[in-house]
Amino acid sequence: MTSSTADPMKSGADRLSFQQLADVMPQMVWSTLPDGSHDYYNAQWYAFTGAPEGSTDGEGWNGMFHPDDQERAWARWRRSLQTGEPYEIEYRLRHHSGEYRWTLGRALPLRGDDGEIVRWVGTCTDIHEQKRFAQQNQILSRELSHRIKNIFAVVNGLIGLSGRQAPEISGFARQLQDRIAALGRAHDYVRPHSEESARHDGPATLKTLLLELLSPYPALDEGRIAVTGDDLRVDDRGATPIGLVFHELATNSTKYGALSSPTGHIDIALAVTGGNASLAWRETGGPAIMRPPGLSGFGTRLTDLSVVQQLGGTIDRDWTREGLQVAISVPVKALSRIN
Known part of the structure; x- marks a missing residue:
């Protein structure tokens, strides 16, 4: 069986129809024996690679990959052969022009009546332009995100300058700076990163975002703040409003609630039920609450705006004698585009 006439199908009309079908497909089509030895390539393979017919049979195909991709491609292929x-895989394949182009390689096993693999049939699809566009978009996204981060810093600086020039608003200015700083931390957590700047503590999730937002508070290191329960992915869609809400809760707790006492505790419980995520904030060990405070402050309105209007959820507050309890419910899809 030669590479130009070998066929995974039977002889006669089947062979003719298969070759005609394979040769007119836009993808490169190939097949191998059960042990992974290549013995068939369609016309598109030879047109793309410019390789002489038969030169990539057996294991010769590996030499067509970029040197940096060869071991990775071999390892993935060996795993498929062993497990079925x-x-x-995506790899760079040598084009007849001499350049390496990104290609998506796929293959599925063909099994006999006894369930044993009798052949592998695969394709290679040129995705070089898509990869190039994706890389350009990543660069633009990182640049835009970097500029947004700089805007946070500039705005914070202007507020601080205004507060120093007008001492009568310095208290408000500091509160506004803290809120912007919280937004900046939330944005930095979910923004696009390069390999050099990327976080290496796993995907952007709700739990880790909350821990990041609460990291400035000593109570976290002291074990007096706990975040438990289910976890969810979060991106820029949900990070900004969540950042504002929990910044406000922590700030108020530091002034009047559990975090104002060395014995105070905060428990944050996360739960997912159906399409909704529940976030429960519970304070204990702080000053006893004798009566509910008023709800006319700017921070309260900002929190309600974040949960109700931005996330499409609900927020309920209960001032028990032991401490504030807040129940937040938001659609899971509001936190991330991929939830």
């Missing part, structure tokens, strides 16, 4: 798992 579908093969899928």
